Amino acid sequence: MPCLAFRAAAVLPPLGLALGLLSSTHTLAESADSVQSGLPMDTILVTIGRVLQPEQQVIAPVSIIGREEIELRQAGDLGDLLSGIPGVTSSQGPRPEALVPNIRGLGEGRVVMRIDGARQNMAIRHRAQTLIDPALLERVEILRGPASSLYGSGATGGVILFETLDADGFLDPGHDFGGQARLGYQSNNDA
Incomplete structure (x- = not known):
């Protein structure tokens, strides 16, 4: 009987730890999915x-x-x-x-x-x-x-x-022609 109690004491803590980690991993994955789906992001x-x-x-x-x-x-x-x-x-x-x-x-x-x-x-x-x-x-x-x-x-x-x-x-949407103009200036010796 003492041998059986010793085996249970040796097996139960690691088993409980493994089950706890599995459930927390599932929770983290679930929360990551909900966060990812909530934020619209453009693909670059x-x-x-x-x-x-x-x-x-x-x-x-x-x-x-x-x-x-x-x-x-x-x-x-x-x-x-x-x-x-x-x-x-x-x-x-x-x-x-x-x-x-x-x-x-x-x-x-x-x-x-x-x-x-x-x-x-x-x-x-x-x-x-x-x-x-x-x-x-x-x-x-x-x-x-x-x-x-x-x-x-x-x-x-x-x-x-x-x-x-x-x-x-x-071209702007719905237009058949377009163009671009730019105007700028510079001067010498600007510090």
Whole structure:
């Protein structure tokens, strides 16, 4: 009889602990489902991996600047548009509106830039600079870190993908024609 009591004393506490954990896991899963279903969230799609996928499934550190944020920033050039992105700085070449990006300390020749999928920063043209008006961009995706296996040589610092507006970006719903006008000013020696 003492042997049976000893076995019960040895088995019951772990069994009770296991049952308690199972019931609490069920409760946590139930509350997580109710919280998830209560919050409407937009899905952000990323094309960094050359395949369109949700941002949550992308392993690499990616920053996305969408159309609304581009309009809010009212950037005069690409350097202004990319300012404030963690790990990304830019310098200007001979043309002040040209972008020479630097991602995590790796600059010219080590960052791939693409506009609508076409590589822009070949060493033979514009000294690896990209010239584009930020007002014509639909979105910008910045991949910080090496990506040479996906984007070829020169992507050891990262990749910047620019997607321009298509014709629908200039049209209001229900209209057959549209356009865009911008006005700005600058002055010298503003400190």
